[in-house]
Amino acid sequence: MSFGETVKNLRIAQKVTLRQFCQANGYDPSNWSKIERGINPPPKDEATLTRWAKALGLKTKTEDWKNFMLEAEISRGNIPKEVMNDPALLEKLPAFFRTVRGSEVGERELDNLIEKIRKAHTPDED
Amino acid sequence: MKIKVPFLENAAIWKKADDFRKSLAPEGCDLPPINILYVADVILKLDIIELPDLFAEQHIDAALLPDLSGIYIDQEELRAWDREDHWVEKRLRFSVAHEIGHYLLHAKLLKNKFKSIEEFKAWAEDRENYSAAEYQADEFAGRLLVPPEILLREYDLYCCKAGEVDPEWRNIEGMREHVARKLAPRFGVNYQVLETRFDRENIWPAS
Numbered sequence: 001m002s003f004g005e006t007v008k009n010l011r012i013a014q015k016v017t018l019r020q021f022c023q024a025n026g027y028d029p030s031n032w033s034k035i036e037r038g039i040n041p042p043p044k045d046e047a048t049l050t051r052w053a054k055a056l057g058l059k060t061k062t063e064d065w066k067n068f069m070l071e072a073e074i075s076r077g078n079i080p081k082e083v084m085n086d087p088a089l090l091e092k093l094p095a096f097f098r099t100v101r102g103s104e105v106g107e108r109e110l111d112n113l114i115e116k117i118r119k120a121h122t123p124d125e126d
Numbered sequence: 127m128k129i130k131v132p133f134l135e136n137a138a139i140w141k142k143a144d145d146f147r148k149s150l151a152p153e154g155c156d157l158p159p160i161n162i163l164y165v166a167d168v169i170l171k172l173d174i175i176e177l178p179d180l181f182a183e184q185h186i187d188a189a190l191l192p193d194l195s196g197i198y199i200d201q202e203e204l205r206a207w208d209r210e211d212h213w214v215e216k217r218l219r220f221s222v223a224h225e226i227g228h229y230l231l232h233a234k235l236l237k238n239k240f241k242s243i244e245e246f247k248a249w250a251e252d253r254e255n256y257s258a259a260e261y262q263a264d265e266f267a268g269r270l271l272v273p274p275e276i277l278l279r280e281y282d283l284y285c286c287k288a289g290e291v292d293p294e295w296r297n298i299e300g301m302r303e304h305v306a307r308k309l310a311p312r313f314g315v316n317y318q319v320l321e322t323r324f325d326r327e328n329i330w331p332a333s
Contacts, residue, residue: 008171017167018174019208029204030176037173037196090240094189094198095129095249096228096256098221098263103185110247113184116177117198 003075004038006068010056011036025055031124040123042072084121092117129235131258136326139262142230143269159314160271162222163207166197170226176201187221190228192236197225216316220267227266232259265326272313272323280309281329302330 001009011021018036022029034040043049049072058065084092093114097105105113150156155165166172173196180186180200189198199222206214228236240246249255284305288295295301306320313320324330 012168012171015168017163019163019167019204023208029174030201033173033175037175086243090243090246091193092191093240093246095192095236095238095240096232096259096263097186097189097250097253098224098260099185100181100187101185102253104253105184105186105250107247107251109184110250113177113180113186114243114246116180120175120177120198 001071002038002078003042003071004036006071007052007056008036010058010068014057021055025051034124037121038075039121041076044076081123084118089114089118089121092121129238129255129259131232131235131256131262133258134231134262136265139227139231139265140269143227143266144273146226146230147270147273158271158273158276158312159219160223162219162226162271166222166226170229172196172229174199174204176204178202187218188225190225190236192239194229194233194236197222216310216314219271219314220316220319223267223270224263226270227263228259231262231266235259268315268319268322268326271315272319274323274327277309277313277320277323277327278329280312281305284308296330302332305330 011018014021016024018032019029021027022032031040035042043052049069053060053065053068056068058068099105147156147160150160150165150169153164153169155161155169163174167174172194173191175191175196175198177198178201180189180198181203182200186198187200187203191197199218203214203218207218240249288305292298302324303317303321306317306324310317310320321332325332
């Protein structure tokens with residue numbers, strides 16, 4: 001299991017949505033989503049990681065705590081920093097569009113949508 | 127790309143929606159207003175991915191990822207949801223329920239992948255390609271969010287009260303919309319959703 005999956009599972013085990021979790025702990029939902037999806041790497045500094053572990057309900061010095069820290073360390077080296085390429089992007093483009101009042105989505109708007117989606121699957125710059 | 131959307135009777139869509147709603151009972155999410163973000167995020171474990179200006183620029187509230195891993199949602203609407211902006215909340219509740227409809231009804235269709243960006247754009251620009259799928263997902267969302275037995279109960283209660291004031295109340299112009307507006311907050315949806323349910327459930331079809 002990846003670090004992001006671990007984070008997501010721990011959050012879901014608390015029965016809270018991503019937005020509730022972020023509101024309660026003062027995190028940005030967009031960034032947190034990228035962490036859970038394994039796009040952004042875990043933080044390097046231990047203090048932040050410790051805060052995350054506590055927010056996710058882990059108790060210090062337990063096996064789960066140690067695994068969490070270990071997965072974070074491994075994950076930092078595994079997450080690519082490249083912009084998402086087209087073949088990968090094609091897997092993420094929606095097939096159905098429910099537009100308000102059935103309005104058309106023109107070519108320029110689609111280009112813009114494609115770039116938004118690419119960005120949503122690309123790591124934030126440090 | 128060709129995706130043939132199979133015809134589905136309303137009864138089949140409703141059954142899917144009813145069964146899904148019943149499956150939410152252990153989590154306490156089967157009663158309206160349904161906490162649809164919780165259902166999508168915590169129960170179905172879909173990634174909720176916010177996209178800035180999705181509504182302002184593309185006129186889209188939400189869209190399902192074809193690998194079924196998540197839902198794109200307009201960032202501003204999610205923030206409005208956080209602020210408990212009820213007008214946005216009602217619209218987003220329906221939009222997310224609609225995407226869950228695609229998730230449960232059209233998963234097999236989504237396996238047909240786009241081969242190029244150009245193919246995706248050509249597909250997306252021709253709404254005729256997927257209008258049947260949109261209708262089915264709308265019907266799923268309406269039925270999921272507005273359980274017919276609860277709607278009937280609420281409607282009967284309203285009828286009793288209104289009938290005491292004026293036995294001919296149903297003939298008053300604009301009354302159908304008025305009743306839809308009165309009952310909609312119970313379900314956390316816009317009144318238009320209730321008007322559609324009046325039609326589909328044969329409670330008060332539009333004349």
